[in-house]
Amino acid sequence: MAVPTPPPTATSCPAPAAPARFPVQPLLHLDALWIQVAGTLCNLACTHCFISCGPGDERHALMGRAEVRARVAEALALGVKEFYFTGGEPFLHPEMEEILEDTLAHGPCTVLTNGTLFTRHRIAELRCVGDGARYSLELRVSLDGLGAAEHDRFRGAGSFARTIEGLRALEEGGLLPIVTLTRTTDEDPLASTKRALEALRALGLTRPRVKTLPLFQLGRESRRTRGYAATETLAGLSCGCFDPTRLQCGSCRAVTARGVYVCPLLVEEPGGRMGDRLAEALGPFELEHGACYTCWVTGMTCANG
Amino acid sequence: MRLALLGGVYSNHHALAATLADLARRGADAALCLGDLGGFGPHPDRSVELLRDAGIPMLRGNYDDSVGHDRGDCACGYTDPRDQHFAQVSYDYTAARTSPDHKAWMRALPEQQRFEVAGRRVLLCHGSPRRVNEFLWDSACSDAFLEWLCDAHAADLIACAHTGIHWHRALPSGRHVVNAGAIGRPANDGRTDVWYALLELDGAVRVGFVPVAYDHEALAREMEAEQLPPEFVETIRTGWWTTCLENLPARERSRGRY
């Protein structure tokens, strides 16, 4: 694959001839396969949802159990390290436990959930699936604030209380969830993690785990606040300044019922789709999107670590 | 061939001395340390001297690289402020007490080592073959990924450390990945012992892990005298990790107390 590699010791960037070129990200290895198992179906309709999911939304359909198995097999042939399940809300999928059981036989799995659908029965089932597996099962629960007022303004009245209840039940069930906190202010990530850990302890969690994520100006969030500005771009970064190990798209791909995408963020964006099968989506990707700017500036990854 | 692999020492010179004695008793054809001499424990120079005197070859772990080059932190990349705080306390303590001669020695250590035994290509590294500070946890690495690592790095047996918890995987292809754990910290299993790996490499590969009991109370008292964090001392006395927990996957985390 012909990927332009930056000179190792470039000292200055020549002024780019208009139009500025975007850096090109090679896929270094497929570490993470993101599986949008619930498509765009969700029980909530958060005002900042970057793929604008909601009740009855089938722009991306649910993925069937056999379809997930086939995608997992494609990724295993490429040496994938771990799997992530998203939506929408994965626990709306009628076969989610079975899909997890299938996949956990082959590699570690993380489920990203809004945490509002955890019944005692479901937690017992997940515990059973997790304990019986060779690999770790991680549950990642999204929070957009550390109190009802903050969180519910994105997610709807009552959802904070339900999510906290879900978190407590998961911990009691021994599942040690990871809280994914959206940074809705420009607070320093370390400070917001500290604040979150303290708040979660105060809410009764004894072993909280926290990961923070930036907001992306995509989907519903772009309508709630604004989309990307022309200045939020990686154009012109293509010379010696570009580090191909910094971005998650150097080590992931995402699949939905509609095909294979460069990353879990661009499944609804023009240019994000790379092919029908993983084998067609292993090439380099030009980082033209405004979201790529957020990724670059924050150094974020959607993965656990 | 009988090969002993020691994971991180983390300045636990009492455990290192006990491990060397245990090794001498069992008799190994070769012994190697996979990196990370400093951090956590007291008097870093004592461990460096013990290991250098014993003539045990050593890889350059992320800790040795950071201390050797005075990089300012241990390069574990913690995002949990508590983990970061304790990592910084250890780093500053260790860097200030490692002699310039030992730092120069650390800078010159190799990052990886390769050799062949009985037709098997063995690759020794610190974190993973592709990154010195990558954590390879048992529950977080698919067979498919480990097979790919063996392919990509032309190895039939990969040995690493860095995480502090030992494990071994016999892959479907017949290749092996071994994480030697650490001899400087207990394995988050509620035991005060530390562990090292003993590999038999002729014919079929056999991998065993050896627990080593040592005078952990003497170490704990030294750590207290040096005013190292009580959280570290608790780990030495109880066998449960109290810090640097954020990278632990759910499985490894739920086995511990914190």
Ligand code: SF4
């Ligand atoms: S942000 Fe998550 S929970 Fe909210 S609508 Fe989107 S998918 Fe559903």
Ligand code: SF4
């Ligand atoms: S949005 Fe982020 S992860 Fe996706 S292609 Fe752009 S830089 Fe990569």
Ligand SMILES: [Fe+2]
């Ligand atoms: Fe290390």
